[in-house]
Every structure is written in structure tokens, then in C-alpha cells.
Amino acid sequence: MFRPVIRLVEPYDAGVFPEDVTRKYGVPKEKVVNVASNELPYPPPEAVVAAVSKAAVAANRYPKPDYQELKESIGEYVGVPSENIAVGCGASELIDVVCKVFLEAFDRVVVPVPSYSMYVFFAMLRDASVELLETEGCNFELRAEDIIRRGEGAKLLFLPSPNNPTGFQMRRSEILSVAEALPSSIIVVDEAYVEFGDLRESVAEDATGLDNLVVLRSFSKFFGLAGLRVGCAVASKEVAATLEKIRLPFCISGVAAAAAKAALENLEYYQEMKEKIIKERAFLESKLKELGLKVFPSAANFLLARLPEGVSAKTLTEALLRAGVIVRDVSGVLGLSRECLRVTVGTAEENRRICECIKTSLEENRR
């Protein structure tokens, strides 16, 4: 009854949620520290909440499907004309739309691993031939040279920068050299976390002038709107218009579009939150290193940490859950052969609690 590929694809694993921890371990919901999904730990500013309430009153109406006002605000923020922008229900929908627009059955798609699982998922649903580019051997660096070698003849390549779960950010010059060396391939640069890294390495503005470069952005991370589902793509006018043609007509709810627009009008707040995250990322990194974990340099709002020899990520993750801390065990993901955790940077208080709990769990493990 189903297409064969439906049996092959793995459903998205959204991990453990705070309510699961409360139900299973009896930890009160307000005591749970959720650092598993790379969300912002801070709530939206009042202006965004007010915009949501205001838009909710008109929820009986469809949103205007061209989302022109939102595109203009995004354009101003990114520094590109609104005609170069396509929107979607999170960056995730745009990964799907990009695959629908460009991929025929058996087209080659290159995906570095480890990385965000939805690239393989949506490419497989197009019956594309997915090739994995392993990065573990070179400290998870994505190097233009390797990408160009493997990308020869590929229809599409995904380059997440910063990458999830590694936090590695590619340099703009390296990305542009890939786009130049592979003019017949579509290079999709996923910049969902770029605001936590070095914005000078973003290729969003470059994408307006290159037919084979598509840049994805998300409102779920820096703008802390994961619950409202807003993302966008920046590309040449022709590519942006084609993505717009294929996406769902009302992919972003009126409430979410209003929130995203209000968020873009409150950049100082997000800048402040980002500064806290960057400071806390350094704290968390040094503490985890003190505890004997190998932490990879991260340009995002999370850290990839390899556990000391003999410590099982599954056992440690379970122990942390019992203590009310949700981290992500990423040991099983494609391209990661060792016992690893991914920890999102939380608030100052949360980060101290995470480190305390990891310390206690490691000590228990040694006994």
C-alpha cells in the first residue's frame, strides 16, 4: 500500500519533553530543565506576546498568503530585497520545499553527517540517492575541498552552518568556493543558528546574486519562537519565487507571522539574550571540560560533548532525567560513532544545575 521509501525513512525524533519527565519521574514541571532541543531559554518580550494576542483576535480569518509585510521586515533584517525571500512553516518546511523543487528520483544529494536529520528524510522522500559525507574524522569540520570532491555531479548539497549537533561554522569564503566550483549543484546553506556564530560568515546576501545558493534561516533559535513555526529562505529572485509557488499557501499562521514581525522590531532584546547565551556557552564549555568531557568548539547555542571512556550516554541521560534535566543523547545519530551528548545552553541558573547533575551522575557511574 505504501511507497517502499516510507518503510525506510526514520520519523523525526523530537526527544523527551518536560511533561514526560514529570509523568515518569515525578519531577514537577517547573523544576525540569529542558536543554535538549536548542531552544532559547528566555520567553518572548512583552511586545511579541502583545502582537500574538492582537493577532489571535483575527484567528477566524486566513492570513494574507503572500506574507509581504513579514518578508519586508525579514529583508531589512537580513539586508536583501523582499523578492529574494521565501517563507515557510519553520526552516523545516523549506528543506522539504527545496527538495520538492529541485529533486528528481535518483538525483544525488550530499549530506554531511552528523547533521540535522530532516535533510536525509526529505531527500529520501523524493527518492533521491543520498550520499553521506562523514566529518567525525576531521573534528566535524566541513571543508570546502572535501565537499567539492564529493559534490561533483550532485544535484543538491546541504551545508548546515553552524552545523547541528557539532556547532561547526564554515567560513563564507569556503562556502562561496563550493558554490563556484559546483555551478550545476544547488547548495543549501542552513543558517538556522547563524546569529549565535559569526554573522560575517553568513552567505545570505551572496545568495541573491547566485542561482545555485539557497540560504535557510529560522525564527526558532535566536528569535526564540520555536513554538510558532516560522522560517525563511534567501535566494535569487527566480528561486525564491519558485519556493513561494510550491510551499503551502497559509504555511505560517497569522499569529506566528505577527510574532515574527514583532520580534524583528525588538532586535535589542534578542541581542541581549544572545550575549547571555554566548557568555553562558563559554561557562558551560569550561565546566564540562573540567568534568572530563571533550567539548567541541561551537558557534551555536548548544555544545556537543564526548563522554569520558567507559561512560554510557544512555545511562547518563537517564540519570539526568531522574534529576529533572533533559539533554540529548546523540550517540546513535548518523555519523557519530562515540558516546556523545548535545546540551543546549540554558539560563545561568540552569547551566549550573546541569553541571552539578552531570558531576553527580558521573561520580555515581564511577562507583
Ligand SMILES: Cc1ncc(COP(=O)(O)O)c(C=O)c1O
Ligand atoms: C540545522 C537545523 N536546521 C533547521 C532546523 C529546524 O528549524 P525550524 O524550527 O525553523 O523548522 C533545526 C532544528 O533543530 C536545525 O537544527
